Amino acid sequence: MTRVFLAYLLTLPLHFGSPSFAEDAPSVSVERGLVYATVGGPTNEDQALGLDLYVPAGVSKPPLVVWIHGGGWRGGSRKNPKLIDVTKHGYALASVSYRFTDRAIFPAQIHDCKAAIRWLRAHADQYGYDADWIAVAGSSAGGYLALMLGVAGDVPDLEGDVGDHGDHASTVQAVIDYFGPSDFVLRGKTQPERAYTEASGSFALLGGLKTGQIEPAMERLASPATYVSRGDPPLLVFQGDVDQVVLPDQSQRIVELYSRAGLPARLITLKGAGHGGSAFFSGEHLQTAIDFLDEHKPSTFSRSSDKNR
Secondary structure (H helix, E strand, C coil), rough: CCCEEEEECCCCHHHHHCCCCHHCEEEEEEEEEEEEEEEEEECCCCCEEEEEEEEEEECCCEEEEECCCCCCCCCCCCCCCCCCHHHCCCCCEEEEECCCCCCCCCCHHHHHHHHHHHHHCCHHHHCCCCCEEEEEEEEHHHHHHHHHHHCCCCCCCHCCCCCCCCCCCCCCCCCEEECCCCCCCHHHHHHHHHCCCCCCCCCHHCCHHHHHCCHHHHHCCCCCHCCCCCCCCCCEEECCCCCCCCCHHHCCCCEEEEEHHCCCCCEEEEEECCCCCCCCCCCCHHHHHHHHHHHCCCCCHHHHHHHCC
């Protein structure tokens, strides 16, 4: 795999306002197309599951953030991860792919993401980041998978056998969810026109395209809300208040369950925002995400982050 070095120059007025920052911006080592597992398909053809890795140069073993893209579990790409700016703040970033619903339904997608976490831990020394502490983030369908990684870290039935590194943990230590669904039972009640039709990718994810309906047991099994318990990692949620794709009640639900369990969780509501947009990943909201990561990473990482602020 060829290693290339990219210098990410900042849009100064938007993020920092310091005219000298671009000169000090760290270069980033980029590894694309790293295969973390190979899985069989519906007609037995193999599919390679890949990730792209971004590691800031000059930072000794930076902590790792894993990005999971959206796309309704039926599309999307790991290219151009929306949280790439964390590399300017002393974090490494891995952007992962996973199987879409035309190849497999739930729980294949969470099995893939857990395999990616295990692979990243197994290869931390090789690529120069620290994976003892991992934060995971994602938007929409990826936000859902980030939530599942956070709350189902101790659920054996959702671990799967994808990949070759079963001796490494698939747990994560912090979660950032951007407008991902958290409770499919609730969604069936408040948004049935999406929950039970092809208008939403979750219909295929939960087996609806194959059976013509979604079993209530599958809704519960696939919902992050089912698994919230003491010991789950801290959570930050971003949600647009006029989102009609994933209603705000989904974000409110997971934060409410966290609060009931005595777990740290915060909901950031963007006024006038719908399902996505640059505002979620820039300016003050990007800084909120960075502050959350800085707050919850181990103190041993503090200096490596601060030197690139």
